[in-house]
Amino acid sequence: MRIAAIGSGIIGGGWIARFILSGHDVTVHDPHPEAARILGEVIANATRAWERLFQAPLPTPGRVIWATSVAEAVADADYVQESVPERLDLKHRIIAEIEATAPATAIISSSTSCFKPSELRQGACHPARILVAHPFDPVYLLPAVEIIGGGATAERACALLTSVGMQPVQSNTDIGDRLLEAVWREALWLIKDGIATTQEIDDLIRFGFGLRWAQMGLFETCRIAGGEAGMHRFLGQIVAAQREPRTKLTDAPDLDNALIDRIAAQSDAQSGAHSSRELERIRDDNLVGILQALKATDWGAGQTVREMENAFYAREGVAATGYPLRIYDVTVPGGWVDYNGHMTEFRYLQVCGDATDAFLIHIGLDAGYRAKGCSAYTVETHIRHIAEVKAGERLSVETRLLGHDAKRFRLHHAILREDGSIAATGEHMLLHVDTAASRATPMGEALIAALDAVAAQESEAHPPHAGAGIRSVGKTPLAI
The missing domain is CATH 3.10.129.10 (Hotdog Thioesterase)
Known part of the structure; x- marks a missing residue:
């Protein structure tokens, strides 16, 4: 698989690091005068992280091949990862340059978190091969990537990204940033209204529900809160609270029986193979592993664990x-x-x-x-x-x-x-x-x-x- 990367900043550099550490050569174009230095530092951090992450011997790293133009970078590419700044006019220009030279079968994936595939495809010669592949920083460590834009091209992209350790989530629209934006907006209101500080908000996330979300997400965590009766019970308990929200984001759907049934059915399909006690043990084992890792770096909730452990010793x-x-x-x-x-x-x-x-x-x-x-x-x-x-x-x-x-x-x-x-x-x-x-x-x-x-x-x-x-x-x- 011949891979090209246009843009090598924080996100583009993370993509490049993941590809080369998986053994792929990557042809890179980035006109920034410090691009080589910046990318080298990102790859050094990624290499350090992977050496700690994996016990198995790592593959021989691929090469970074610098190109002087977009056309040179994509001339024989099978997969192009575009990671230029979030300006639609700039992305249209870069995609046009890619299409002018890249093979007609090349996949063009944009790292955008702002634009839909339909917007990126405006004026394209081969619009069906243009996708959104939206990752989360650091790309070389976090596996999730949203693939937006369906069809055979998306399947090919998912196969490649899975082979380099990513976990593609295919959808018709952006999900991750929409969820993050809701939390972000509410955090801004909490600060503006003088209710919380940035540290108080971050501490509640990193010492509390962020740890649960890290290994079970939102709905599986809520399923456990419902006990043996599962998601139906949990949703029934919060109907009243849903009608009188404490949040500034008050435009919420009515949690009626139809929506409760839909969520509960999806939760059963997701997690129904495990009893509530089994889910609790799985959750606990995962949390112990996360807390032990944080304790080893003396960071966040790991500091709290270490302090208590020292108190036990002493x-x-x-x-x-x-x-x-x-x-x-x-x-x-x-x-x-x-x-x-x-x-x-x-x-x-x-x-x-x-x-x-x-x-x-x-x-x-x-x-x-x-x-x-x-x-x-x-x-x-x-x-x-x-x-x-x-x-x-x-x-x-x-x-x-x-x-x-x-x-x-x-x-x-x-x-x-x-x-x-x-x-x-x-x-x-x-x-x-x-x-x-x-x-x-x-x-x-x-x-x-x-x-x-x-x-x-x-x-x-x-x-x-x-x-x-x-x-x-x-x-x-x-x-x-």
Whole structure:
């Protein structure tokens, strides 16, 4: 498939990045003097994102081939992605230039969010091949694309876009921006009327219903709100509220029985294969995944989760269970198991790492401590895998402090199953560092005192495997 792109700004650049990262060459024309630099930066960000998104090896990237004119860019194209500014006169001129040179079978897709296919097709030689392919930024990550304008051309476009990881939604008119515009208009009224600020509005979206919409959309979310009776019950409950709207956008259709029945029937077709409890579990699993991702970047709702998790680690009296310390436990999620049905080996390291974090917070090396410029980095690890662990099992970790000095401390974790048997052990050497200078530095008095207090409880002999590596197989020394 030979692909051409006219325009390489935010949206056009996102399209180009998705195509080349999927292995396609793209011939590009953009007269902007900084086009090459801007596109290069977009592709760099897209590459970084894809390397984090996919575990499978990525295909060899395609090439960006710069063309000096529209005619040169589209001369042999099978698919042309037009992403020039939203001016109808400009789009008409560019489409005319494309049609003058591109093969008669070439698909011409516009990224417009303002114009209908009928408007774009005015004066065209081959109007049926002109479509709207409206994506959402960033195009290289968000799969949704609205394909407006039907027929065989749309089917061909959908096949190509599906092959590069997009999720085409075919319709006769723009849907996405119409929904977004309704939210945008109401947000403007809330600010104008002094009811809310930009941060309050954004926080309600990113900490609340935006997370639900991200994985179930609007109607499936409402279906769950109806409980076991489903969408019919939910719609019946909001009829009165619909008649007395709190919104400024008061031109709403009457939620009569005919409309309720239509929505409920469509919802049954969409989601009826799952019970309300099943939908709740699916929703919860998806939300946990989203919140965990946000926690990893310490952003939005992930900050809230991290703060609460840190409070759990540091809660008063957590060490009252005695010694070894039991300050971390976890239920193995389904996503942690491999093709054998057992917890993947790197998850044992994750459990040990999370137990280490719990210990650090326990001794006072928490977010507040790290904010002052010092932290503890693991410099050596040894893990022994002893027993298989399955999804749903509850694991707890016993943590011992095997030694410490001014700059180092050595931890031993025993990962225990519910019956008390050991699933794995981990031994870790940590170094206290100045994070700005990236070098070891002595710990302060408070941290040393906290370690001394833990060490005073360490009365038993060290485990026999502590400090040992992989030394032998049977009676034969293992030389590596």
